Amino acid sequence: MDKIMLRAWWRKVTTDKPQRLPSGSHAPPNDGSIFSVLLETSIQYAFVNISYADDASGQQCFGQIPCIVAKCGAYLKDHGLFVEGIFRLSGSARRIGELQHLFDIPPLYGSQLDWQGYSIHDAANVLRRFLNSLPDPVITHKSYNDFRNVLDNPKYPNKEAQVRRFQGLIDRLPLPHQFLLLYLLDLLHLFASNSEFTRMDSANLASVFTPGMLSRNEMQPSEYKHSQQVIKFLIENQTLFSMPKANVTRTPSPTSYPVVTQRTPILLDTSSTPTSAMTAAVPKSQMAKENSRPADDEEPKRLNRKSDAKPHHQLRHLSHKRLPHREQKEPELAHPRPIAQYRRSTTWLPSSHQPLEGVDIDAMKAAAAIRSGHLLPNERRNSRGLARSKTVPSKRPKYGPDDPLQVVHVNRGSSVRERRPEGLPDL
């Protein structure tokens, strides 16, 4: 009897501590759950590939984010952009518990979930619960103080210096954390740009997400508020941060992590205009921002582009081709298709999945964006092509084991080199 209890105790003690896998092994090291497990552990068995293309080199890079984040992220982008209080209001405790269980069990980790019977708030809540459960938050404990010491620091007097410093810090995070952080920032930026409808601006989103992103144990409220400021800054300037370069051109296995070491070397090409390939991968909200740069015949063009900015089409398109080269896409995207055509092409969605689809939303959104005047913080334009990373909302109804790709795009106008000149030491 004692022996059994001792063994049970030993098992409990040993499985509670997430262990690192010997490289090359795919088997879950613990009971294979993802909640309350280190990200670097769980990413090895519950991951979804995201791809992001570097236009200049034409190279497709891959990264991994947790399955639950990709599933919830895609669903939220599809259905949550107009929901007031998204991420703040609570879903049903019972359903969130169910979702947590679904996402927590191997081998599928909820990848086949079709969200039938679950509300958008359930999805938002389970995503936050996952982040909050991470033993080491998205911005790791090790980097906690560094991230908090950038703003209000005389060493980094202006935004550019701050952004550069943050990028340096992001580069130092473990790779799974980098991917997750940049993915989340992109997601939150998208929602913040829609705060007209969601009432969740970057400050509100930051306040809700800080515990899972930049926190440590037993934080005091005052300390928490500073972390919130940091996250707010990161969300607002999300477009200035770049994805890590992964030097693989095939679908990677999780073990390809170690070889991924440097950032995408993007050729400096500021002379060229933003290409359609670039806009293709930019989320809807950014479309309007892109467009407000040139002053000529603004309004109709903006509306037009907005409504054809259904990024998931391109995404789908891209992920089928698997090689989203700019050259390939440019001809067909240079001339925006008629709106109707785009709309028709959304019919592959399951009918239950499109409460927001259609003319009204596009028009509403465009009008609101214009009305609210938060179309473009001009500073981004002025900052001459800093690198931008963009994820595209996926319209894939579900992820199979073979095709779980979400496209993340690094803009071709962007330049890491410009931001970090040769001589400048890495921060």
Next chain:
Amino acid sequence: MREYKLVVLGSGGVGKSALVCSLQVAVQPAPSPTHSLIFLLQTVQFVQSIFVEKYDPTIEDSYRKQVEVDGQQCMLEILDTAGTEQFTAMRDLYMKNGQGFILVFSITSMVTMNDLYELREQILRVKDTDNVPLVLVGNKCDLEDERMVSREQGMMLSQQWGGKPFYETSARQKINVDEVFYDLVRQINRQMPARDKSKKKFKCLIL
């Protein structure tokens, strides 16, 4: 003057802060720049009876307010908590320190009411007793058109919880707000009657 440590709990967006602020209108909150601005707004709101719409999630705020309940001056220390599921670790602490609890849901959302079961369980666990001064509050009762939780359901829940008082309030229209806090103070008074301080001091001297 006796101090009462009250904690306001409930899920995100049910109007906890609005409820506290609604009680709070004539009182200066903790001095910080943002708060003094809010204070100004709230004073205006009180005078003109306009509900100021804010939408920022609370992290944690505490307010002090002096009120008179049954002819007795009381200092309320009200802790306004984060609704969204984020400070689970800190919850234990303020539940331990709190003397009375206001559990708020929104009558426009059933799930916010269901969230309260767990919160109550946690309170009872932390307090290690079955009888904690507690008020159940269904806020936003001015939004009758959007009502999802009937008054009866609220009553039923409060009965389930051992006949705890249930109020339907509107922070916007300042309906039943004061009553909630007064009721809680009375419960605390009943359960933990104030000790006579001078007498106690005297005893100590003898020892």
